Every structure is written in structure tokens, then in C-alpha cells.
Amino acid sequence: MTGHWAATVGDVHMEEAWIGPEGGVMLGVHRDVRVGGTAFFEYLRIEERADGLVYIASRMGRGTTEFALGNATSMVRALWQTSTLSMFTVQL
Numbered sequence: 001m002t003g004h005w006a007a008t009v010g011d012v013h014m015e016e017a018w019i020g021p022e023g024g025v026m027l028g029v030h031r032d033v034r035v036g037g038t039a040f041f042e043y044l045r046i047e048e049r050a051d052g053l054v055y056i057a058s059r060m061g062r063g064t065t066e067f068a069l070g071n072a073t074s075m076v077r078a079l080w081q082t083s084t085l086s087m088f089t090v091q092l
Contacts, residue, residue, distance in 0.1 A: 024048040
């Protein structure tokens with residue numbers, strides 16, 4: 001998952017970058033840019049805890065939402081879930 005990805009859809013240019021795991025954590029950042037400025041950004045991390053992996057998102061730098069690893073069917077697909085938000089799947 002380490003790397004940098006970018007795409008443009010319509011008038012939105014999206015970028016996401018992740019640095020590799022070290023010290024029990026991976027760090028990432030995402031941003032969406034439109035003409036005139038940043039439309040959205042998010043700080044991301046995946047932490048290794050005693051009870052498993054946790055994906056933590058901080059949208060627009062305001063608080064955090066934690067998603068526990070619900071199911072990993074392979075090294076390239078993982079399902080993250082939280083009690084307050086819908087589940088989402090990350091497939092690499």
C-alpha cells in the first residue's frame with residue numbers, strides 16, 4: 001500500500017500518499033483539489049493494536065473516526081467497520 005496515487009475525475013484532482021509501516025503504524029494523506037483551491041483533505045493512519053489493526057481517519061483535520069478491521073480476505077482486500085458509520089472496503 002506504500003506509494004502515491006493520483007487521478008482526475010471531472011474537475012476534481014485527487015491524490016493519496018502512504019508511507020510504509022514502522023513502529024506499528026502506517027501514515028497517509030488524501031486531498032481533492034478543484035480550480036480555486038482544496039475541496040477536501042483527510043489525514044489517515046493504520047495502527048497495530050493488541051486487538052488488531054485499526055484504520056483512523058481525520059476528515060478536514062476535525063476529530064477522528066476509527067474503523068476496526070472486520071475481515072481481510074487476502075493481502076489486497078480488507079473490510080473496515082465502525083459502529084457509527086457504514087462499512088467500507090479497501091481493495092488494492
